[in-house]
Amino acid sequence: MGLMRIGRACLVAAIAATAVSAEAEAQRELDRKAIQEIVREYLISNPEVLEEAMRALRAKREAARQKVVRTVIGKNRAAIFSHPMSPVSGNPKGDVTLVEFFDYQCGYCKRSLKPMKDLLASDGKLRVVWKEFPILGPVSRFAARAAMAADRQGRYLDFHVAVMAAPAKLTEASVIATAGRLGLDVERLRRDMRDPAIENYLDETMGLARKLGITGTPAFVVGDTVVPGAVGVARLRQLIADVRGGG
Secondary structure (H helix, E strand, O other): OHHHHHHHHHHHHHHHHHHHHHHHHHHHHHHHHHHHHHHHHHHHHOOHHHHHHHHHHHHHHHHHHHHHHHHHHHHOHHHHHOOOOOOEEEOOOOOEEEEEEEOOOOHHHHHHHHHHHHHHHHOOOEEEEEEEOOOOOHHHHHHHHHHHHHHOOOOHHHHHHHHHOOOOOOOHHHHHHHHHHOOOOHHHHHHHHOOHHHHHHHHHHHHHHHHOOOOOOOEEEEOOEEEEOOOOHHHHHHHHHHHHOOO
């Protein structure tokens, strides 16, 4: 009999505990719903809080991205800023180097041509490194190879400006025709375009862009910062000034 009474007592206690637990869970659910409703009403009444939260989230993500970028730039500084095959314009001994990754068929890159020319014309201490990043198809790759070959004739910038400024859609024929109009040795250009060293360099640049998180054109590197998109000349001047100021 004693054992039976103990068993019944345990069962009653277990049932009671279950009931208390269920009641507590129900209360927690009510509390959660109440809190959710309070939050919902607050956000409806103060929608600007969501905008602030999104800005903070974007800033946090951008800070994390730039931290990764700074590490990548640190490990690949020579390849980015001083690769022996990268064409250079402006002051070769300039105090700040601006790198542009671009594609000759990219409309935004074409828009960036004037800001880049303005910077080269107005800033005598600026060094510009051009990074061929042909991501828009075979003609882009063809134009990039031609530009690298033009560099071997000392005419990179002339060729770059002429091809980038072309109003019509590029073709292989139009790229070669541009070289001819500029007075380049077209036969030599064609030979140099077949040099495996140029192909390897372009492949290396594509890999470098991926490491930097560059997926589109144009993209700029200055100091320890990567800036995607067709930013205006004022933004580029500010970035250059920041580097000069030690920022």
